[in-house]
Amino acid sequence: MVKLVEKSVYPQIEASIEKMLSEKPPFILLHQVKEIIDKEVDSRLQKECQITLTQFRALAFLYHRMLRGERVQLSELADILRVTKGNVTGLIDRLRAQNYVRRVRDKGDRRRIFVEITPEGLEKLKSAIPHFQNFMQNLMTTIFTKEEMMQFHKLLKKFNEKLPSALAEIKEHKTEQH
Structure with a gap:
């Protein structure tokens, strides 16, 4: 229980x-x-x-x-x-x-x-x-204006590009703590 x-x-x-x-x-x-x-x-x-x-x-x-x-x-x-x-x-x-x-x-x-x-x-x-x-x-196009779509795409692209290095940095930081 x-x-x-x-x-x-x-x-x-x-x-x-x-x-x-x-x-x-x-x-x-x-x-x-x-x-x-x-x-x-x-x-x-x-x-x-x-x-x-x-x-x-x-x-x-x-x-x-x-x-x-x-x-x-x-x-x-x-x-x-x-x-x-x-x-x-x-x-x-x-x-x-x-x-x-x-x-x-x-x-x-x-x-x-x-x-x-x-x-x-x-x-x-x-x-x-x-x-x-x-x-x-x-x-x-139903959700976003053209400008919003461009900004959304730009942010997703940045997120995708930086994700591997960010994950490596977090992993390295965690390793240093232990």
Whole structure:
């Protein structure tokens, strides 16, 4: 049985949690926005293109790597999509059943398996891209003015560019404390 802790025992923690939940700091807002958009895009892609958002992202990544002449292993695709290796195996099985991807064994090491987009997969991706782009464009222009959109883009770009060094700095600072 869980024993309830009286509020007065941890007033600072209680206040911090209350503030976080009532004010919704940027990290919570970012997560909420991503979740809402992902859910809507997934629903629209399934309805209009018979493909999930995760399948769309997988095909887009495979196509991008194909253009660069690079091959993709299942484990790398799992990392990029932020899913487990088991989930990516199921994803690839479903895409393969529709002939959108194929598995190719490495000639030098038969244990290594690569995933490649097929011509049918490329056609599916090309047909889905306009749906994705139109939805995102309509969403952004409905929410933001042109000036706000430019500022939002500028801030997101800055956040994205500085994130790796900021994370490294935080990690380094934490290491110094211990």
